[in-house]
Structure formats: structure tokens, C-alpha cells
């Protein structure tokens with residue numbers, strides 16, 4: 001009797017977010033911790049609010065030691081439009097969500113931004 005191949009669902013590692021105060025004169029950082037099986041993987045993004053009356057927005061610039069999921073990109077913009085967060089990264093454009101938008105949303109829910 002033929003057996004069907006085992007279906008493997010790809011479980012994405014859990015993410016957690018934290019606001020790290022910057023050094024004096026530097027911007028604060030969004031810390032993204034990806035809880036992988038082999039251990040946590042960290043990424044850091046400098047956060048700076050973008051001016052503009054349209055909707056709250058932030059620039060996220062990778063720290064020097066962060067490659068992230070797309071090493072060719074160094075910064076993104078996260079926009080909160082009517083409570084919906086979006087980002088300029090490829091992941092957000094393709095899938096409608098990403099770690100950057102989720103991170104900013106979480107920090108705002110925690111009252112940190």
C-alpha cells in the first residue's frame with residue numbers, strides 16, 4: 001500500500017522584540033530575537049521617527065553587525081496607517097507582514113514608542 005510522504009510544515013521561529021536604549025547621543029535600537037532551534041539569533045535596527053503629519057512612521061536602519069534577512073538592504077521605513085503597520089522591506093511587500101512592522105507595533109503596544 002502506497003504511503004503518502006510525510007507533510008512537513010515549516011514552522012517559523014518565534015520572534016521577540018525589545019527596545020534597547022542607545023548610547024548617549026545615539027538613537028535607540030529595536031532588538032529582534034529569532035528563537036531558532038540552535039539558539040537565539042539577534043538583529044538590531046536604529047529607530048528614528050520620521051516627520052510628517054500623514055501617519056506615524058519610523059526609519060529602521062540596521063546596526064553595523066546586522067545583516068538581517070536581506071543583506072543588500074540597510075534601512076526600511078515602517079508606517080502605521082489606521083492601526084495597520086506596513087514596511088518597505090521585500091518581506092512586507094510580498095507577504096504583508098515582517099519583523100520590522102511587528103517589532104514597531106509591539107514596542108508601541110508596550111508604550112515604548
Ligand SMILES: [Zn+2]
Pocket residue numbers: 076087088089090091092097098099100101
Ligand atoms: Zn520589514
